[in-house]
Amino acid sequence: MRVDLPARRFSVVPGVPAPVVVTITNTSEIIAGCTVRVLGADPDWVEVDQPELSLFPDASAQVRLLLTLPVGVPAGPRRMAVQVRELTDEQAVAIEEIVVTVPDQPGLDVRLDPVTVTAGRRADFGVVVENNGNTVLEGRLRAEDPEQKITFTFTPPGYSLAPGESVTGRLRTRAKRPVFGSLAVRPFSLFVDDGVRRAPLSASTTAPVGAAPGAPVVPGAAGQGVASPVPAAAAGTKTLAPPVVGAGTAPGADAPRPVAQGVFVQKPLFARGLLSLLGLLVAVTVFAVVIAVGLSSVLARSAADRDLALQVAQARFDSSAATGTAGVSGAVTLISDGQPVPGVAVEIFEASDTTAVVATAATSDTGEFAVDSLPAGDYKMRLRGAGFAEVWYPAGATDAEAEVVSLSSGQQVTGLSVLLGGVPATVSGTVLGEDAAGAVAELQIPLDSAVLAGLVDPLTGAAAPPALGDGAVVRTAPVGGDGTFSFAAVPSPAVYDLVVSKPGFSTQVHRIDVAAGEDRSDIEVSLLEGDGSISGLVTSASGPVPGATVVATYGQGVVQTVSLTQDEIGSFVLRGLQTPATFTVVVSAPGYASATLSVNLAEAQELTGLSVVLGQSAGNLSGQVTVPAGTSAAGVAVTVSDGAVTRQTVTRSSEPAGSWSIGGLPLPATYTVTFSRADLESQVVSVTVDGNGAVSTGPVDVTMRAATGRITGVVTQTATGSSASSPAANVQVTAASGSSTLSVTSASTPQDRGAFVLENVPPGTYTVTFSRKGTRPTSSIVTVVAGQTVELNPQLVSPASISGTVRAAGQPVAGLELRLFVAEEFGTAAPARAVVTSGADGTYLFPDVDAPAHYVIELRSATGTAALATSPALTIGQSDALTYDFSLDSLS
Template sequence: MTEPRRAVAYPGQETVLTVTVTNTSDVIAGATVRFLGADASWVTVDTPTLRMFPGATERAEVRVRLPEGVPAGERQMAVQVTALGEGGLTSVEEVTLEVPRAPRVDARLEPATVTAGRRAVFGVVVENTGNTTETSSLVGSDAEGKVRFGFVPDTFVLAPGEQITTELRARGRRPWFGSPAVRPFELRIAEPRGDVATGRRGGRPVPDGADAHAPSVASDAPPPAAIGVLVQRPVFNRGLMSMLGLLVAVSVFAVVIAVALTSVVNRSAADRDLALQVAQARAQGATTGTSSVAGAVRLLSSGEVVAGVAVEAFDAGDPTRALATTATDEAGAFELSTLAAGEYKLRFRGAGFSEVWYPSSPSAEQAQSIDLGVGESATGLVVLLGGVPATLSGLVVGADVAGATVQLELPMEEPDIAGAAPAATSGAIVRSVPVGADGSFRLDDVPSPNVYDIVVSKPGFSTQVQRVDVAAGELRAGIEIRLLEGDGTISGTVVGTQGPIGDATVIATAGDVTVRTVTLTDGDVGSFTLRNLPTPATFTVVVAAEGYSAATLSLDLAAGQALTGVSATLGVDSGRLGGMVSVTPSSLGAGGVGVSVSDGARTWQTVSQSAVSPGAWSVSGLAIPGTYTVTFSRADLASQIVSVSLDAHGSVTSGAQRADRVNAAMRSSTAQLTGTVSQTDDRGVVTGPAPNVTVTLSSGTAQYEVSTASTPAAQRGRYAVDALPPGTYTVTFSRSSTASRSSIVTLAAGQSAVLDATLASPASIRGKVTQAGAGAAGVVVNLYRASDYGTAVGPVASTVTTGAGDYVFPEVEAPQHYLVEVRLSATAAALATSAVTTVQNSQALVVDVALPSP
């Protein structure tokens, strides 16, 4: 029985099924439990083989862990239980595992930042990481609403694990003058609306260039799928404007000075008083209100929180004087409270970051106002800080740097402490460029600020990693990374207690260099070679193989050294005991013997084989070192107990020759009685074996009964009684019409005794038929039971006299009453009958009959 028969299975989590098996036979039985319909790596059966005494019930737990990415829906699987031994029955119960829907679509921008004019093109990689087929689309949005987004293709259908690369075409009005406009934007995954193919939303045409997929995003919307930055260069760059400005400044310098002095002189006292009053009222309102704003500041390049950023609130009509200030905490959060009702603009400034006005504007004029009523709060504000994309350049040095690759990766772990060499990473690749023939490399448009790993790799060389902390808009040059050639080798052999081990894993690690291989399984079994190792270095070599405990070596390699002859010896990770069970004195293998192995805290059970290799048994998974008690038992055999000790390598230290030779020669716990029964004739001469003789053994209330064989001829008259409990028995041999014979025999455990018997001849009737004193030849003699004569029942036997008038009925039922009738022929009338006579067992009765004279 399997419980439950239907369960919800979440990928990556264990689903536990309980299998209950009951032994309904009257002998010790075993069964195997298998789970069908799933990959073997997904399933663990805690007790795949069950051993049970008669009437006992055992349980096994089946643990199913479906991997991530298994498609949603119902999966039909089954639990199979098969009885051990010849003709074992098999039971199969179906199990339904339901994998719930887990839709998920991820997206990433390549590159994440593009510097352009009015238009820019981004690559977007969209991947379905869920377990259902998804029909979705991308939508883009920027807080200022100054960028329009288009996608080619604009919708996609992705099966689980499938990915597609789309093209994002961003377009926005570029600034005429000044600094480049930094326009951060977000990408989200959205269900397609309306007829996307025709550019319609809700049945109404969408203007050319508008985002046909853009939904309204709620304040509690999930995080964006990707964040990008469009940096738009101004129409007139800063250099040209600086030249023009210099010329204009020379011309109007005197005018500016004159106007400024005139303005100061002419400003009236009333104007100054009014300005002071407005400022005072504004300051008082900012500290006595009941409204507030709150939110968080995150890094544009990675989305991580940013602490210590100054947050300033300004009156929307006067962005020159801050009414309230605060700074983000360690979680990047901020809050400005006690604000008066009104419209505000927020400015965010941090060291190394570009100044940003909420939500992502470079100036107050383009900033979005926040309208607060009395007692209202604006929460959940998110601001992204960043700078102009950075540029990294440097040189890869070494003997042969041509063909090397430089990758810029996001570290998977927290940055190491200063001065420590970073470990090799496998994070997301931000940029990848080939190294020039002279070893130079350049990484442009790097999102900043952020921490990156620069990874240099080339086949045959050790991978080198250098961690860099990139500031906003930084132009980092002079980075130098040395590419180390792998010119060292380590070779050797992996052996175990039974000899060389094939398919063992060998992993060598030195710093950020990891090289692995496996040992040979053919030819020079167990040998290995690790190549392309950078030298000089100290390597930690870990050797592991299934069923063995791992070994760790520390090896030093000098420059260009080829280290040979390394030997790694693996001990077993668990012990194993096995052997043969036989029955004396035949020495034949005994199947169905229960074998119990116990260390006092835990017990392992198995049954000796009955078919392929009768008497063989084995138990694995034993903790080592340890001492185990091995018990052999079967109902008809005397139990045996052996104590075996195993060392840390699984070898036997006492109790047996070897771990696979824990043998047992068992004696029967019952006895056997065999023999042959013969028969004699009426003269006492043995005539041969007697078939169908009933042999009865009695001991107290116990009684056993068999019959001697009638076929084949070689076994005629033989009998055998097996599985007799030791004791004293009365053995009686009986056969119809023959006198019974009894003997007493005492049997010991394991004894096979022989008891032959000879029975007397069966009862018979013979005689002579005479007429006028001479033998009557050729007359018919009929033998009747006395109770049947004169009825319709015929004779039990009939014969014809010899020339001398003799007749014989050699074997008749006894004891019984008979009479003899004589006729001239079978159809003639009776001439004479004898008196009624009684025949006893084994009696040779003579009955003569005299016929009347003719």
């Protein structure tokens, strides 16, 4: 039987069925049947369309296996095998190994709870970090606020999460508290520094009515969304790749995207309400004087007039305090990118009177709101938020443009949607340099922004983030002779790339986050000539490395190139570098571990001869497991781990049996290799793999021994009345250690008489006891080590016996019959336990008597049946030698 597979390696995404086609050929000369199964996988993971089939000689058939790994399976390679077993008498088996690789699917979810906190000087937020991927993630959290007025403290400062794990921590914010005025709204963003590539955050864009299909949506003036034309390069030819989030993001490279956002709302020390209260007290005083003057006229009114006034006031109160069973609910989203807007005030007015608020609510962290207990009637809604333009539902600037929402008794109007836009912001700053005049400043929407999500095609096979400075241009302003620039009516809130360029100078790109309605005026950009260069060679242990990516960063400036793939293979040149400066140079290539260097350039320096050696990104460990004779070397579990990465496999059952191999191990690293199987003693080996994949110890070969030991030997016993000993059969051998007890009986067959073996004895200290009926037991203490055989050859003392002499008239009597009965059975129909005859000297012997016990001896003549004498009840203990003599006066 021959088995063929189209491939030996498969990549299987958990939850997605993966077909594997197996071709089976009958190479015998008879019709053969066979069964097909997959080894190394849970049976629930595999579906076989033909588990059993029959084949004519030289015929072939295809069996389709459908492999579905459950969601949550850790990433990495898994070794499995397709087994085809013949159903004939020979039971031939064909096994073909396959390697199933589960790709890495990292995923991290970070949430703030609550999203908005109103406090004074200090506020605490709950932070929930959850690993919803299939790889181990480690990192730290950090926070940034646009005004840089908040200090942040995380407890704990970092995290290390296995797949499915989560951790809840605390974020403490502190900021200087305002003395007077209204509430100070301080938004901030959370970032993850983990060096792990993550999928882009999902975002949706909302195009205003009338926008051209496919046109990107950018924030517009006065908080309205407008369709902005995007250059052809941004609309169809540029690409988006997942941003790299974490400490590995170089300054000036694509800025990390926030994973969560929050708002710290600070109350002033002396609120505006306190000042209003003082004015109110003055007004109340004046009002009291007026009331006192008119009180006399009020008292003069008749009782009927007073009662009527009270009734009218009571009616007005009852009317104003009325409640109902109707309600409205909906959601508020940002017009620029469709993200929910928390903390927005929702005010309900009667349609006929938009001066008095009937009910209020605030949007949650998901942007949702709900107002209940409204009476039936017609209403209008106003939505206001700090830094956002006031909107009357659904998109009116005034109450006259608001849409009326009619409610009947008990009616719940849901799904109301309101788009909110930020108040236009102002961005200004200064370009520093000897000759800043003539430079041009641009505000661009980054290509990885949610506004452009889905509008720019990704590069085929691209692994790097999109280049900075190639986004959609929103505003352009010239730089004056004094180096200043300014952008008015900037759509907000939004994230922009500020690009400053001038011929002959290095283009400078700064990522800025503009809050709603913010006046950003503290920006400084250095415009420097790019007159430096770095050149060198990228190599590895196997020679020059072509196509390696070389990135040099300084501040927020980035210069990138690749090593040559022909001519001087592996060489590279980075030109147009600002000097003097210190650059961080990162070199990476597929299949290799990245290398990072720090390079100092003096003014106008052209550095040459930089040598970069790349090590392998992943290595391989393999070896051979040897087990005790008589057992199979297959099925030994092999676990390789460095604390962060863990890989597992089992030893092969096919030739060479006991071999194993695990690939895809990060380098360089020190790994702990553990070998285990239920019947074998586990072994642990530590190995070091360098950056080129070389293993410090070579192949990892181990010899394992049994996990249990043996106790064996031969039991002998001294014969009654003699010093000679012989093997003793039917001796009970018991080994006890704590609550564990093992027992066996010594052999009674002639060739093995007295021999015993206690198998599968767990390691430990045991008390071994040897006992036999009629014999005092003996014990020994032994220590059993895994894989060891302990030999014990005990000698038991003589068994219990009864002897004596029969005399008549003082003379020995021979030939008389003596019968031994158990005392409790004497006089019943029970037979005698033993019968002996007195010897020529009148002596008799009952050897090997069960003890302890009570016996009676009956003396009879050799020919007669009448008892001549009977002994009293005789008590005998283990290994006792009891003597009882019979004395007869005469014999009839």
